Amino acid sequence: MPGTENLKHNKLVIVIMGCGRVGGKLASMFDAAGHKVTVLDIDGYSFRRLPPTFSGTALIGNGTDEEMLRKAGIEGASAFIALTQGDNRNVMAAQIAKHIFKVPRVICRIYDPLRKDIYEQLGLESISPTEVFADLLFNRLENVK
């Protein structure tokens, strides 16, 4: 089975789509923790966010393209995380990773909470930063009074 050898040593093979602030940070965190990371972005300039010590792979390409995902090594990946600015792009790439490539763990960022609910109901593990951040602020202020 692809990726098994790496799993034995608790080493994850992670493909991250989108090297923005979150994607770049997450990629360097996993890399520093000794995991195998590939980060994809359509804009090569975004890779400036990766630290000089980054030992993973940075690939220019569109993660909604099946071919590109294959090039990024999705077939042997243990996790796929969709972190571009576009909800729809994330949703599409995450579903390809989950349903076409059968990646064991797929997480998708969806800003729109309503859209997040729908895809969660469809079995896609999704996080809405909008919801998380609004909750956080709300709870902080509520707890003050």
Next chain:
Amino acid sequence: MAKSLYIVIVGGGNIGYYLSKALMSQGHEVLIIEKDVRKCERLEDELGSCCMRGDGCETAVLAEAGLNRADVLIATASQDEDNLVSCQVAKHRFKVPRTIALVNNPINDKIFKKLGVDGTISVTNTILEHVEQEIPAHPLIHLLTMSGQMEEVVELLITRDSPSVGKSIGQIRLPADTTIALVIRESERPRIPDADTVLKENDRVIALTTLDSEKILEKLLLS
């Protein structure tokens, strides 16, 4: 006239516009959802009150468009991922019986169907099919994709070098989901083959198959 349908079109570009015009003239009720305010105005000036401004991927917008009574949703935006989401939201949230998406990247044809979109139209593939039909020796031509299923009708031209030449259909181990429906031979009437029909050079074979099995079929009959 056939039953009048309520059809929602996402995207008011050229395709959305001509599609609406054609469907309206057939007596259907059409609503276009378009983000761009100027495009909306232009559509309304021409076609009357038929356009709603909004993002056709958003649940709230689709709810306002009355999607729960829609018979068909057609997604014609320029980005494949937007069309996928419109169709999936329509299907799963509003139970629209038929969703159709325009796709640019031909690979997405297959992917969208696996992800639950009923019908896909690939501009790239459509043009390719026309080119394929112009080239007589092209191995496998897609003739028709069955609505809402993974099934399709394809045509294969048997050449002198094909491994199936001289074999009877019964000898060819076809995939379970594949049927050879018709053999067209020059100067003969097309006929429905049986297990004893022997394939010859220049036969045109029309087969019913699936997206997954077409490669196997191509291999068995042609190379």
